Amino acid sequence: MSGTTPFAMAGLSLHQAAGTVFLLRQVLGGPEVSPASSAQDIVLGPLLVLVTIVGFFAFLGFRGGVRRQALTLFLTALVYWGTTTRWAPLAAQLAPHIPVAGARLQGLIFGGGVLLSHFLGHRLVSAPSAAGAKMVQSLPSLLERLMGLTLGGATGYLVGRFSLLRLPTGTITLVGPRQDVQDILESQAPNVLWLVIGVIILFGVMSLRPKKKKDG
């Protein structure tokens, strides 16, 4: 097997393989290393980072089920709204009382808020205390888990959107230029929206019960 590349094993020529790698890099955005960059530079494509964050939260949503994740998403959305759209008046009120720089405070409040949302989502909507069959029945069904996965993904999107625009760019570059991040988030928004609509409809159809049989 020595000397056989994975591309050759997959039946791809060198030209096709190069094209595939280029396409993947265009879609995922990285990782890539610029020839001019130093050894410490790690440039990750913003979309790859976003997909990772969304995937992580989607996994949490899948584990917790839709009921828990719905509360978590609602609270996270509130925190997101408070720390972005409503941030200016809120920061003005907090500034005299807390000696922390604005952007750092914003990040701390958002991070704390997301953690609290998850804590509340998993505490307030908890499984019943009785053990045994009742507990097994209360476990989320596959449909509830899949819906939790979707809502978890939406939570991850909010977290990713907030974080990606605020990650530091320095010696170790975690994401590309901010404008690129903004452009990617903007350009992907319609796709994400229609995807979520499609998934909700799919779950709605999956949740339908069979029609009652007519007598006679």
Place this chain on the structure above:
Amino acid sequence: MVPVEVFAIVLWATFVFVGLSREFPRELGATIGFVTMMLVLDLGSERFGTLAQRGLTAAGFSPDLSLIKWAITTAIVTLSIILMYQGEGLIFGGRSAKGLLGSVFNLVIGVLNGWLVIGTWWYYTHQLGYPIVKLGWFTPPISALAQRLVSMTPMAVIPDEQSGFYLTAFLIFLIVLKVAR
């Protein structure tokens, strides 16, 4: 005079109530018709308007093109609502889920249909520069909230050059679901 955003929100709320009462299987069938309506408007609203203007000009009238386009758009939207809610219509097989889950899906499909129908009508009215001003039904300017809400309507969310693709893909998805069900 009632602000345009209040008018649109009231109409949207009507769809939500309709969704809750008619339930998910019926409302999802109506969604197929509404997406078709959007596709028709996307592909043909410009041509319909121009054709109607030529016809009216030939008949000796001097019509306002934007007002004609708005009237045709409104007629297509109204016709699609009548067709989808009158008689048997398209209905997905099955009954809504029991309890909260079923109610949530009924609510969501009502919100979606309202967004598709009212959002589309409002988008085209906005694009045409609110020709209803000429009829005295509306007085500009529109508020910042209205501007923001218009930018969140379905046709505004879809990228212009890809609207045909998005709507066709969504329509095919719904038809596949209907057939599979």
